[in-house]
Amino acid sequence: MKAGYYVGDYRYEVRDIPEKEPINDEVKIRVAWCGLCGTDVHKFQGKNGASVVVPPIILGHECSGVVTAVGPECKYFKTGDRVACDPSYGCGKCSWCQQGFPNFCLERHGVAKGFSEYVYPPEQNVYPISDSLDLETAAFTEPLSCVIHGLDLIQIESGRTVAMYGMGAIGSLMLQLIKYSGAAEIIVIEREKEKRELALMLGATIAVTDQEVEAISKERNIDYVVECIGLTQTMEQAIKIAGKNSKVLLFGLGEPDQPVSFNQFEAYTKELSIYTSYLNPYTSERAVKLLESGLLDTKSIISAELSIEEVGDELSELVYSRKGKVMVYLSKEH
């Protein structure tokens, strides 16, 4: 079977590797679609994603597909089931897992590397999807589960003013969920005009540039700021524009060696809370339910549909990734 590897040194390669049969409680899934994530781009650029990268590794972790075989210990799946995957799980035994934080697991296991014709995650990482949900949309399960976790942390009260940075794939999902949280006003900050238009279409009250937002923040109290870019500059500004009693969620993945600085005194007088969000503990089921509900527009976010061969060029050029979500097809089933 074919699999798309990051082989180190800014190089991506599609390799032919042996296909296998599932053992224990593994579920063998013929991958239909897999989203290209910002962390895949990070890995390709020689940086770490959510964890340390040692090439060669198969990229992709946002996949959906159809079950083609199950291991002898599987209880809940059978051939033909349509599913989405959670790409990692905790060991279940370490002190963090014991406390209900698999995202901090000391031996977190990565499974379901989706730029591959087949994946073999254990049953606990597989989520059934309804017939009404198409497999391309189902591949949004993982990014959406991360967004849900981030929003769980800040607990947005209805009737508040929320500012959000960045209309990439994550921001576009985040914005729609913020809308459903009952925000009275949503200010989206985005440099590109086309994406500001998308923001207005997906529920923003206003969409402005980072230059314009500072004046706005002086006129009204921004109660929540959600940063979905990960640039030092926008993260610092996010903390600056936050109002009194405000919560700031730094969701975008920053550079490991670039600290963010802010004025402690200013933050003190505003009694600011700063949050970060790491992975997606126990939120995949809710992500599937939300996608099944049809409440979210994922189609407008997709900027390209590429084969795993075409991913190589995309990783080095980022032509489509800059515009939205790149969906990679394997079997291409719907």
Ligand SMILES: [Zn+2]
């Ligand atoms: Zn991802």
Ligand SMILES: [Zn+2]
């Ligand atoms: Zn653990």
